[in-house]
Amino acid sequence: MAPALLLVPAALASFILAFGTGVEFVRFTSLQPLLGGIPESGGPDARQGWLAALQDRSILAPLAWDLGLLLLFVGQHSLMAAERMKAWTSRYFGVLQRSLYVACTALALQLVMRYWEPVPRGPVLWEARAEPWATWVPLLCFVLHVISWLLIFSILLVFDYAELMGLKQVYYHVLGLGEPLALKSPRALRLFSHLRHPVCVELLTVLWVVPTLGTDRLLLALLLTLYLGLAHGLDQQDLRYLRAQLQRKLHLLSRPQDGEAE
Numbered sequence: 001m002a003p004a005l006l007l008v009p010a011a012l013a014s015f016i017l018a019f020g021t022g023v024e025f026v027r028f029t030s031l032q033p034l035l036g037g038i039p040e041s042g043g044p045d046a047r048q049g050w051l052a053a054l055q056d057r058s059i060l061a062p063l064a065w066d067l068g069l070l071l072l073f074v075g076q077h078s079l080m081a082a083e084r085m086k087a088w089t090s091r092y093f094g095v096l097q098r099s100l101y102v103a104c105t106a107l108a109l110q111l112v113m114r115y116w117e118p119v120p121r122g123p124v125l126w127e128a129r130a131e132p133w134a135t136w137v138p139l140l141c142f143v144l145h146v147i148s149w150l151l152i153f154s155i156l157l158v159f160d161y162a163e164l165m166g167l168k169q170v171y172y173h174v175l176g177l178g179e180p181l182a183l184k185s186p187r188a189l190r191l192f193s194h195l196r197h198p199v200c201v202e203l204l205t206v207l208w209v210v211p212t213l214g215t216d217r218l219l220l221a222l223l224l225t226l227y228l229g230l231a232h233g234l235d236q237q238d239l240r241y242l243r244a245q246l247q248r249k250l251h252l253l254s255r256p257q258d259g260e261a262e
Contacts, residue, residue, distance in 0.1 A: 007096060011170040014099035014106075018165055021106040028113045030145045033210045033217065034138060050123045059215065062117035066216055069112045070223045076108040077227075095173040099166030122215030138211045145209065148202040155202070200228050 053059045079085055080101050090097040128137035162168040207221040 007170045007173065010096055011099045011167050014096075014103040015165045015167055018102045018106045021109050024113055025109060026149060028116075029206050030149070033212070034142050034145065053123050053215065059119055059122045062119050063122075063215060063219060065115075065117050066219055067223070069115060070220065073105075073108040073112050074223070074227050077105055080104060095169050096166070098163075098169050102164075102166050117216065119215045124215070125213040125218055127212040134211075141209050141211055145206055148205045152202045203228060 080089070086097065086101075089100055093100050128134050156164070204225055207224055210217060213221070
């Protein structure tokens with residue numbers, strides 16, 4: 001039992017790292033662009049057009065750096081999700097396979113956020129500068145971001161969050177209950193094989209709905225949108241299963257407690 005209990009701190013450390021990275025990702029994608037976290041180095045007259053930007057090394061260099069960071073994250077996220085890689089990590093790390101995947105993903109995302117190079121003098125796709133848009137567009141974006149993040153957290157609660165983070169696997173292993181996925185229904189396993197990102201639409205809203213869509217933000221939104229689109233492969237059978245699970249959980253939440261029933 002003692003060696004098994006040593007797995008718990010590792011799983012908890014991975015969970016804490018992932019949770020902190022999630023909080024930082026909210027700041028990076030929502031609070032920073034909406035509340036002006038990146039100061040601009042010049043006014044609108046200093047911004048270059050799209051054709052001129054393709055010839056400006058001061059713009060291309062940070063964009064190339066940002067692209068490299070994103071490819072690093074996408075490559076790690078995809079490589080470690082491959083069946084052959086999962087089999088290899090399961091062979092050497094056992095029940096900590098999922099926790100290792102979560103920790104590596106969090107570290108890759110931390111690299112993206114900490115070393116991201118903004119391009120404040122680059123061209124913008126759109127920008128709300130004139131009134132009343134300069135007041136109402138940021139407010140509307142803020143409301144949509146809040147709604148999107150609330151939906152994301154709600155969907156993660158509907159899904160098995162402890163299993164997604166790797167905690168449930170270690171918990172079951174310590175108690176000798178086996179692999180959690182082995183207890184899932186065939187419909188659930190089919191859904192998990194199709195749906196790697198259960199919050200696709202909400203994340204796309206966070207990425208694209210901003211008052212100012214600059215060059216580096218456009219790169220971030222485009223690449224992650226492409227990646228999310230390739231990883232999002234639901235069909236009608238999956239959607240029916242999701243709807244049934246949501247209705248079941250809502251029924252359990254709305255059912256009166258024993259004390260109230262008496």
